[in-house]
Amino acid sequence: xxxxxxxxxxxxxxxxxxxxxxxxxxxxxxxxxxxxxxxxxxxxxxxxxxxxxxxxxxxxxxxxxxxxxxxxxxxxxxxxxxxxxxxxxxxxxxxxxxxxxxxxxxxxxxxxxxxxxxxxxxxxxxxxxxxxxxxxxxxxxxxxxxxxxxxxxxxxxxxxxxxxxxxxxxxxxxxxxxxxxxxxxxxxxxxxxxxxxxxxxxxxxxxxxxxxxxxxxxxxxxxxxxxxxxxxxxxxxxxxxxxxxxxxxxxxxxxxxxxxxxxxxxxxxxxxxxxxxxxxxxxxxxxxxxxxxxxxxxxxxxxxxxxxxxxxxxxxxxxxxxxxxxxxxxxxxxxx
Numbered sequence: 001x002x003x004x005x006x007x008x009x010x011x012x013x014x015x016x017x018x019x020x021x022x023x024x025x026x027x028x029x030x031x032x033x034x035x036x037x038x039x040x041x042x043x044x045x046x047x048x049x050x051x052x053x054x055x056x057x058x059x060x061x062x063x064x065x066x067x068x069x070x071x072x073x074x075x076x077x078x079x080x081x082x083x084x085x086x087x088x089x090x091x092x093x094x095x096x097x098x099x100x101x102x103x104x105x106x107x108x109x110x111x112x113x114x115x116x117x118x119x120x121x122x123x124x125x126x127x128x129x130x131x132x133x134x135x136x137x138x139x140x141x142x143x144x145x146x147x148x149x150x151x152x153x154x155x156x157x158x159x160x161x162x163x164x165x166x167x168x169x170x171x172x173x174x175x176x177x178x179x180x181x182x183x184x185x186x187x188x189x190x191x192x193x194x195x196x197x198x199x200x201x202x203x204x205x206x207x208x209x210x211x212x213x214x215x216x217x218x219x220x221x222x223x224x225x226x227x228x229x230x231x232x233x234x235x236x237x238x239x240x241x242x243x244x245x246x247x248x249x250x251x252x253x254x255x256x257x258x259x260x261x262x263x264x265x266x267x268x269x270x271x272x273x274x275x276x277x278x279x280x281x282x283x284x285x286x287x288x289x290x291x292x293x294x295x296x297x298x299x300x301x302x303x304x305x306x307x308x309x310x311x312x313x314x315x316x317x318x319x320x321x322x323x324x325x326x327x328x329x330x331x332x333x334x335x336x
Contacts, residue, residue: 007074015051069179096207196314
């Protein structure tokens with residue numbers, strides 16, 4: 001079997017009509033030499049039961065192995081020069097892959113490309129790359145804004161894994177997705193490791209995807225609340241310069257303050273969490289539980305941190321400057 005030019009990996013839990021629309025949009029792509037791999041994490045073989053597409057490979061897992069592990073698994077099955085990730089509830093416009101690959105092939109220093117991801121049916125933007133808060137939280141750049149405000153190609157910190165392109169050389173150099181994250185923030189972790197290794201990320205506004213945001217696990221579910229907080233701490237311990245560690249709790253406390261303030265006003269992610277039938281005090285327990293999990297994983301995280309530094313081509317000062325140039329304030333994180 002010839003090696004494809006690009007492999008698109010689509011992890012899924014739910015299959016159904018949204019996955020069908022996603023895969024059909026990939027079949028309509030204008031880029032030749034594309035392999036499509038669905039990784040079925042449902043544990044029940046749901047994808048094969050609900051439909052099949054000629055030429056599309058399906059990997060069936062006996063349990064949900066998580067997003068990062070699924071992508072790694074799919075790319076091992078069909079390695080290519082480039083790896084694209086696409087959420088199963090996203091629909092790519094026909095020129096999506098072609099636009100991403102064209103930009104990456106034009107500059108060998110580009111290891112990642114971010115798409116112009118639209119919130120399906122809203123006329124608003126989901127992401128135009130990602131931003132990083134100095135407590136380790138990440139948020140979509142431009143989320144909820146008009147797409148017309150993000151027409152210009154430019155460098156961004158890293159892409160949202162909902163619709164991204166990665167160069168194989170970068171992906172393999174930094175070790176692929178960290179499977180211990182399971183779900184959420186694994187794209188942030190991969191992007192920061194790529195940045196430590198000296199790779200650039202470009203936003204490609206011509207690469208357009210429509211995304212039904214957080215359809216798989218819910219926008220403000222209990223699982224998401226815990227994993228986002230836990231993985232934020234994992235990410236800091238792996239990727240932040242040591243000189244920034246003391247500042248992280250300061251920014252985290254600011255974010256907790258704004259979560260509380262917006263909850264009282266009936267807006268923000270904490271309010272959405274409550275709106276889904278959850279008690280707000282559960283968030284306090286998830287913060288404690290997240291830090292306990294990080295403490296239990298400290299040895300592994302420190303080994304992973306050493307691995308990041310072994311391939312680093314950027315010093316701590318340069319990395320801090322990069323983070324500052326693409327930062328988001330704690331208030332904005334709590335509000336979005």
